[in-house]
Amino acid sequence: MTATTAPDRAGAVEATEIPGLLVVRLGVHGDRRGWFKENWQRAKMVAEGFPDFEPVQNNVSFNTQTGVTRGVHAEPWDKYVTVASGRVFGAWVDLRPGETFGRCVTLELGPDRGVFVPRGVGNAFQTLEDSTAYSYLVNDHWSAAARASYTFLNLADETVAIDWPIPLERAELSEADRHHPRLADVRPMPPRPVLVTGAGGQLGRALVEALPGAVAVGRDRLDLADPVSVAAFDFSSFGTIVNAAAYTQVDAAETSEGRRQAWATNVTGVAALVDAARRHRARLVHVSSDYVFDGTRRLHPEDEPFSPLGVYGQTKAAGDALVATLPRHHLLRTSWVVGEGRNFVTTMAGLADRGVSPSVVDDQHGRLTFTGELVRALVHLLATDAPTGTYNVSNAGPTRTWADIAREVFALRGRDPGDVTPVSTEAYGAGKQLAPRPRHSTLDLSRLEATGFVPEDAAEALRRYLTG
Incomplete structure (x- = not known):
């Protein structure tokens, strides 16, 4: 005593x-x-x-x-x-x-x-x-x-x-x-549990593995696009809400139906989470995207003003603005996410394995973010009770283009990197209905690093991802 x-x-x-x-x-x-x-x-x-x-x-x-x-x-x-x-x-x-x-x-x-x-x-x-x-x-x-x-x-x-x-x-x-x-x-009073939304997605699955005590829900239990589903969900027992649910179909968001779905999930649904977090004194951890920027700057700090090019980026920027109104929030802005399931890396690996020689965009620049790295950063920020606000999160290392990454994948699969043909965004998109994309997506990681987090090099993470 x-x-x-x-x-x-x-x-x-x-x-x-x-x-x-x-x-x-x-x-x-x-x-x-x-x-x-x-x-x-x-x-x-x-x-x-x-x-x-x-x-x-x-x-x-x-x-x-x-x-x-x-x-x-x-x-x-x-x-x-x-x-x-x-x-x-x-x-x-x-x-x-x-x-x-x-x-x-x-x-x-x-x-x-x-x-x-x-x-x-x-x-x-x-x-x-x-x-x-x-x-x-x-x-x-x-x-x-x-x-x-x-x-x-x-x-x-x-x-x-x-x-x-x-x-x-x-x-x-x-x-x-x-x-x-x-x-x-005496049985100690446990901390309020963590709620993970979007548990069925590639980020959600990684979070479930990293947060074994969390309550993970998919769209069958909590559909952010459905106000009735959100209103019926009981948020009262949770101390932290980690939102891994999002509408991420960048090209489909440019269609009439896709636009409605993107706004319903990424804005209206996020507004409901913000309201729930405020009413129940919960911290909200929200994942955002480099698409909130137009990509004219080569390196994006957290405080860069929004300048989205397409509907997906517009909805993510609106969601970010809502989350920022909470006293207790962590907003993790990321880019070029790779996790379980179909993604750019697995697609390139499959093409390499089948003997296909693809044409890949060579004028969009950024860094990969593996879901394991994103989750590791998220857990670090919670464990260290890092100050409220926005944190850029990606793997570290030099900026690459999509074609550069495709060549690295081919080399790791034993294929000649020269089998990847670089093309411009305009040439790749000819005849396709594609949303506009930022040319530069590299995120400034200095604020995250200042909390004591050391990001893993993207090339090393890619090697482990493909070779185990």
Whole structure:
């Protein structure tokens, strides 16, 4: 058990030995009439490092006498506890799985201190004065169903050994609090699970393998293009939504029916996910495309203004703008994706194996992104709690053209790379109904690398993909 002190500057926020448990000093201004304080001031406190936790309910526990003791209760939401009048001895115990499970922090609270309690950390207090009013803001609405997911710890647990100022045998406790389990019998409160949409696609399949605890759904359970399907889906239990569902038929999107489908999935469906993430305080991870750019720049940073050439790129840009309105989001912009199933690499490998000598476009430039690399970057950003925003993701290495990559595939298959004939986009598209494509798709990876992620070279990933 660790006692902590509050910061000594009004507004200052201080971490404790329990991750995410924070103490804030509140400025109390008084005279002979009484006192005044700003109990929750979002702009100032967030600027000091307090979480922007979006409270929706305020509760007050009024305690008539000294020695009233409540807890230890870990609840499925974040909360911010303060004292409106009187004083309490507060105790917090980490009841989340991990190395800090069972760690305890104690602190005496009066009107001049507040504590942010993250989801899964048990909260308890004992009043030190009569007529103590204990207040807490929470970021979800209480319900009987929610209470069923609380995690409880006995106030007298010998392992945690909270040093109550008033011994529990002389304190005022509820019968329920007297009979909660000891730490050895407590089942830790698990984190909110991850939801993966679009589980049937090549990216979705890779995510399912990398996130074994995730709940993966395909179009049969959640069809982003169908508002009825989205409205019927229960998002409430998920802490992170990873959207791997998208309409990606670039050429078909230029048709009347394809245009409707692209907008329905990539914009209307994404808007529904943004709304669900906002209502349920979930992080949204969304995958975007280099097609939001016109390709006139040779290297695309994350903050380049949108300039899509075709319908597919227009819908992805609109979806990106929606996702960016969320306080907690990671938008992964990628290019030239290769995964399981039919794709450019497998097509070229098949042609090489059958003795075909293809003509391949040689004036579109970029880097391959293997789904394993995209998933590895996604998992890294979540694990490191990287700052919100957009991250370019692709494999590393020099920029190539599609013809360059085709020649590499042919060489790996034992064919002469010279059997690949380079052609211009215009020559390749003659007589075909093709959507416009960016000439330059290479993404600047420096922001991703600044988080500690080291992208794998595309040539090495291609070699492994084809040779195992």
